[in-house]
Amino acid sequence: MSNETYVVAYEDSEGQHVLDYAVQQAKKSGASLYIIHVLEWSPYTFLTPQELEERHKRRTQETERAQSAIIDPAVKRVEAAGVRAEGKIRYGQVVEIVAETAKKLGATMIFVGRGGGNGLGARIFGSVPIGLAQVAPVPTVIVPQ
Amino acid sequence: MFHHRFLAALAALCALSGPAAAQSIDETINRIFADYTGWYVGLIFADLPGTNFSWIALWLVVAALIFTFYFGFIQIKGFVHSIRLVKGDYSDPDDAGEVSHFQALATALSGTVGLGNIAGVAVAVGIGGPGATFWMIVAGLFGMATKFTECTLGVKYRNEYPDGTVSGGPMYYITKGFKERGLPGGPILAVLFCVFTILGALGGGNMFQANQAHAQISNVIGDFPGWITGVVIAAITFMVIVGGLKSIARVTEKVVPFMGIFYVLVSVVILIMNADMIGWAFGQIFAGAFTGLGVAGGFTGALIQGFRRAAFSNEAGIGSAAIAHSAVRTKEPVTEGYVALLEPFIDTVVICTMTALVIVITGVLNVDPDTGLYVWNAEAGRISTEGEVVGVALTSAAYSKAFAWFPVLLAVAVVLFAFSTMISWSYYGLKAWTYLFGEGAAKEIVFKVIFCLFIVIGASANLGPVIDFSDAMLFSMAIVNIIALYLLMPIVRGELGSYVERLRSGQITRYKG
Numbered sequence: 340m341s342n343e344t345y346v347v348a349y350e351d352s353e354g355q356h357v358l359d360y361a362v363q364q365a366k367k368s369g370a371s372l373y374i375i376h377v378l379e380w381s382p383y384t385f386l387t388p389q390e391l392e393e394r395h396k397r398r399t400q401e402t403e404r405a406q407s408a409i410i411d412p413a414v415k416r417v418e419a420a421g422v423r424a425e426g427k428i429r430y431g432q433v434v435e436i437v438a439e440t441a442k443k444l445g446a447t448m449i450f451v452g453r454g455g456g457n458g459l460g461a462r463i464f465g466s467v468p469i470g471l472a473q474v475a476p477v478p479t480v481i482v483p484q
Numbered sequence: 485m486f487h488h489r490f491l492a493a494l495a496a497l498c499a500l501s502g503p504a505a506a507q508s509i510d511e512t513i514n515r516i517f518a519d520y521t522g523w524y525v526g527l528i529f530a531d532l533p534g535t536n537f538s539w540i541a542l543w544l545v546v547a548a549l550i551f552t553f554y555f556g557f558i559q560i561k562g563f564v565h566s567i568r569l570v571k572g573d574y575s576d577p578d579d580a581g582e583v584s585h586f587q588a589l590a591t592a593l594s595g596t597v598g599l600g601n602i603a604g605v606a607v608a609v610g611i612g613g614p615g616a617t618f619w620m621i622v623a624g625l626f627g628m629a630t631k632f633t634e635c636t637l638g639v640k641y642r643n644e645y646p647d648g649t650v651s652g653g654p655m656y657y658i659t660k661g662f663k664e665r666g667l668p669g670g671p672i673l674a675v676l677f678c679v680f681t682i683l684g685a686l687g688g689g690n691m692f693q694a695n696q697a698h699a700q701i702s703n704v705i706g707d708f709p710g711w712i713t714g715v716v717i718a719a720i721t722f723m724v725i726v727g728g729l730k731s732i733a734r735v736t737e738k739v740v741p742f743m744g745i746f747y748v749l750v751s752v753v754i755l756i757m758n759a760d761m762i763g764w765a766f767g768q769i770f771a772g773a774f775t776g777l778g779v780a781g782g783f784t785g786a787l788i789q790g791f792r793r794a795a796f797s798n799e800a801g802i803g804s805a806a807i808a809h810s811a812v813r814t815k816e817p818v819t820e821g822y823v824a825l826l827e828p829f830i831d832t833v834v835i836c837t838m839t840a841l842v843i844v845i846t847g848v849l850n851v852d853p854d855t856g857l858y859v860w861n862a863e864a865g866r867i868s869t870e871g872e873v874v875g876v877a878l879t880s881a882a883y884s885k886a887f888a889w890f891p892v893l894l895a896v897a898v899v900l901f902a903f904s905t906m907i908s909w910s911y912y913g914l915k916a917w918t919y920l921f922g923e924g925a926a927k928e929i930v931f932k933v934i935f936c937l938f939i940v941i942g943a944s945a946n947l948g949p950v951i952d953f954s955d956a957m958l959f960s961m962a963i964v965n966i967i968a969l970y971l972l973m974p975i976v977r978g979e980l981g982s983y984v985e986r987l988r989s990g991q992i993t994r995y996k997g
Binding site: 383385386388395396399 | 572575577580581582583584585586587588590591594595647648649650651724725734737738740741807808811812813907908911912
């Protein structure tokens with residue numbers, strides 16, 4: 340068994356094929372998966388006073404929901420396939436967080452789905468896989484649908 | 485936003501006349517208010533003997549000076565650190581998703597930046613001459629220490645509830661802080677503060693804003709009944725604060741900062757276009773600050789107007805900012821004090837100064853070609869201006885000399901600023917309301933409905949004495965709040981000392997930058 344870690348940028352159950360592909364690869368090399376779900380967030384947005392007051396409560400709710408609806412089932416699915424997995428929810432910019440996590444963990448590969456990267460918006464503003472292609476510190480696999 | 489008294493006359497001119505029946509109701513309400521509250525309003529805004537400087541403005545300025553010295557010029561020593569905090573250099577990445585320093589600052593600013601920066605400055609320069617700008621900047625700089633003090637306390641003594649929501653503000657630091665220091669009278673002062681806050685929120689934070697918003701709209705599209713504006717704004721506000729329609733609030737919260745930035749940019753462009761006159765304008769400001777340049781009241785006239793505008797525009801000492809800032813996620817209350825001290829800087833030192841410079845440079849103040857001095861309109865008690873306009877109209881005239889489209893933009897900005905100020909004050913009022921009557925959906929709805937009704941009243945009526953009374957309430961908040969700040973400032977000093985020590989020793993982590 341290797342000590343390798345693969346980071347999987349996981350959006351939701353629609354990205355299960357990414358998870359499954361990462362599991363396949365991990366099985367071959369004996370790596371473990373670090374599944375990360377990022378909630379888009381910028382500390383420079385503007386909120387009303389009411390939103391400020393409720394922010395901590397909302398964040399707790401958001402995290403709980405993401406944990407039970409997204410991360411827990413994903414970790415279960417990977418473990419059921421016989422691969423070690425850990426899940427994490429983070430707030431921020433997806434590309435930035437994924438790249439930074441891979442670096443911090445010393446991960447050897449990143450897996451990411453193509454997601455909605457074909458629309459006009461993605462062409463103008465870029466998408467997560469395009470962004471990762473530019474900044475990822477380790478080899479990155481873009482898994483098509 | 486504390487422009488009301490000076491603009492009351494302007495409001496009177498601009499506010500539309502409602503139906504005859506409403507007029508008589510106006511008159512009745514005005515008379516009742518004048519009869520029963522006039523003495524209190526007179527007391528709050530009373531001038532110091534032998535001057536035309538109200539003691540309440542002195543109260544605010546003296547407090548700002550005391551805090552400045554007590555905290556060793558924190559606004560200068562801590563300025564760079566404040567900016568680093570806002571940038572998030574000291575924010576734990578694991579706390580992402582919580583209220584950031586930037587967000588708390590932006591929200592608090594959207595409650596204060598408004599008519600005071602546009603109309604209030606025009607009034608100050610119109611009466612006190614360019615020199616008023618100098619004293620306005622000085623007062624703004626000192627006011628930063630007041631904000632530092634109140635916002636540190638706001639975070640330190642806020643209530644955190646099991647469901648994760650927070651409530652903070654002077655009423656909380658008055659009760660908890662007084663108890664901690666073994667001081668008597670905390671609960672009474674806190675209740676008093678809340679009563680003043682509720683009445684101030686309904687008046688200065690609501691009726692006056694609605695009134696001015698309507699005045700601006702009718703200036704641009706022509707006269708129409710004020711209740712129409714009132715009902716529309718009240719309906720939108722109702723949807724936001726009762727219906728929880730966050731999208732509108734979010735749009736406003738996004739557009740208002742953008743408007744503020746745009747206003748500063750336009751000012752900078754005008755200054756660049758007149759770059760050769762900037763030196764002259766500063767010359768006028770400095771010379772006027774100490775000589776008055778022949779303006780009535782001379783040196784003291786400029787000083788009084790400048791101090792008054794600054795104190796009334798950035799709300800330092802009123803206690804409202806402490807309510808807005810207390811929601812931030814931080815382990816160190818002092819960090820929010822640092823961030824809050826940027827508020828008077830942005831509001832007064834930057835935005836108000838821009839307005840003043842543009843007014844001076846564009847030459848809308850009439851100058852006597854023979855003497856080179858400003859022409860004094862003795863009848864109106866101010867400098868004679870092009871078209872003899874005052875307040876918002878003077879600012880509008882100055883900016884339109886460079887850009888003809890500016891008045892339309894300014895009208896939009898005024899309406900949006902008024903709306904965001906109302907949203908902020910509905911929250912401040914609500915916090916005071918729930919402090920008095922307890923939390924609970926039904927109790928909160930009562931306040932919110934009252935708040936919306938007052939928007940309609942404010943927009944359709946010209947209730948001078950009512951607005952004066954509400955102004956008096958806002959400054960009464962400052963009396964209670966500043967007394968509490970004096971008594972609690974040793975606690976802030978303790979917090980600051982410990983924080984600076986740990987910052988030096990590297991115990992406080994800097995995550996980036």
